[in-house]
Amino acid sequence: MQFFSRTDRALWRLAIPMIVSNITVPLLGLVDTAVIGHLDSPDYLGGVAIGATVTSFLFMLLLFLRMSTTGLTAQAYGARDDQGLLRALMQPLLLALVAGVAIVVFRAPLIHLALTVTGGSEAVLFQAQVFLAVRLLGAPASLANLVLLGWLLGVQYARAPVILLVVGNVLNIALDIWLVMGLGMNVQGAALATTVSEYVTLLLGLVMVWRVLVMRGIPLVGLKTAWFGNIRRLMALNRDIMLRSLLVQGCFASITVLGARLGGDIVAVNALLMTLLAFTAYALDGFAYAVEAHSGQAFGAHSKGQLLAVWGAACRQAGVVALGFSLVYALAGPQIIGLLTSLPELHQLADKYLFWQVLLPVAGVWCYLLDGMFVGATRGAEMRNSMALSAAGFGVCLLTLPGFGNHGLWFSLVVFLVLRGVTLGWCWRRHWRDGTWFEVK
Secondary structure: HHEEEHHHHHHHHHHHHHHHHHHHHHHHHHHHHHHHHHHOHHHHHHHHHHHHHHHHHHHOOOHHHHHHHHHHHHHHHHHHHHHHHHHHHHHHHHHHHHHHHHHHHHHHHHHHHHHHHOOHHHHHHHHHHHHHHHHHHHHHHHHHHHHHHHHHHHOOOOOOHHHHOOOOOOOOHHHHHHHHHHHHHHHHHHHHHHHHHHHHHHHHHHHHHHHOOOOOOOOOOHHHOOOOOOHHHHHHHHHHHHHHHHHHHHHHHHHHHHHHHHHHHHHHHHHHHHHHHHHHHHHHHHHHHHHHHHHHHHHHHHHHHHHHHHHHHHHHHHHHHHHHHHHHHHHHHHHHHHOOOOOHHHHHHHHHHHHHHHHHHHHHHHHHHHHHHHHHHHOOOHHHHHHHHHHHHHHHHHHHHHHHHHHHHHHHHHHHHHHHHHHHHHHHHHHHOOOOOOOOO
C-alpha cells in the first residue's frame, strides 16, 4: 500500500485550500479586535465581542446549509447527474435566502432576546445592539455563501474556498480599517464592513458557480425546474444536522460555563487551551471537508473501491497531522502558552492541563473524518443519534467535576470526541457488513 497514493494527493488538493481558508477566520477576528481595541472606550470592544458571539451562534446553527449541500452535490457529481447538481444548488439556496430574510425582518426581537440572555453592562449592550442591527442585515448573503461554498466544495472546485474566504476576509479587513479608523464609524463601521464583504463574496460565489455550470455544459434553463423534487429529503437532512450542531455547541459552551464556576483563573486558562484546540480543529476540518466531497462522489458513483481509498488516505494523512499537533503540544506547549499570555500564574496553571491538548488531536481526528464520511453519504439521522449518545456520555463524565475539578472538564471533552468516533465507526461498520451504505434514504 502506498503511503502517498493518487487518492492521498487528491485529498490534499482539497484539504490544503480549506485549511488555508479556515485560518483566515481567526485572523479576521484578531484584526477586528485590534481595530476596535484602539478606540477610546472598552465598551466598543465588549459590544463587538458580544455581537460577534451572537451572530456566530446563530449562523453555526444554520451550518447545516453548507454540510447538506456538500453531501448532496458530491453525490450528484459522482453520479454525473446534471439536474441533481442544479437541484442541490437551488433548493438550499432558496432555503438560505428565506431564512436570511426572516432574520432581517425579525432582527429587533432576535437582538433583544440575545442580549437579554447574554447580559452585561448597559453601555456594552448598547454597542452590541448597534453592531447587531447592521450585521444581521447581511444574513441573506451570509447564509447563501454557506450554500455556495458547500456546492463548490461538492464539485471539488479546490480554489473556490480560498478565493471566497480570503477575498471576503481581506475586503472585510480593509473596510474595517477605513470605516472604523478612517471615517470614525466605530462599532457600526465594523458591522458594515462585514456585511458589505458578505454581499461582495456572494456575487463572486455566483460567478464561480456560473463558471462551473458552463464548463460542465449544463444548460442554465434547468434552473427553472431545479426548485422542485425530493425537498423532503433536504428538509429532513437539514433538521438532523441542525440538531447535531446544537448538541456540539452545547457541549463546547459547557467548558466555558462550568469553567467559570471553578474560578476566574480556570476560565481564563481554559480559554487559552481552547485556542490550541480550535487551531487543531481548523486543520483537521480541512481533511473532513475533503472527505465529504470525495466520499460523496464515491457514494453517488456507488464505488466501494473509491470509498475505501478515500478512507485509507484520510486516515493516513490526517492521522499524521494529528500526531504532529500532539507532538508540538508535548514539546512546545509551555512556549506556545507563553506567546498567548504574559501572566506567570496562567503559565503555571496551564502546565497542569497541557497533557489534555496532547491527547485531543489523536482522540478527535477520527470523529472529524467519520463526520466527513457521513456528510458525504447524507446520513444525517445517524450523525444526530451519534452526537446525542456522545453528548450524554459527556454529561455523565461531568459528574467527575467535584473530585477532579478542571481535569474533569477536559476528561469529559476527550470522552465526547472518542464517543463520536466510536459510535459513527460502529454505524459505518454495520452498514458495510450489511451492504447498505449506498442505500439512499
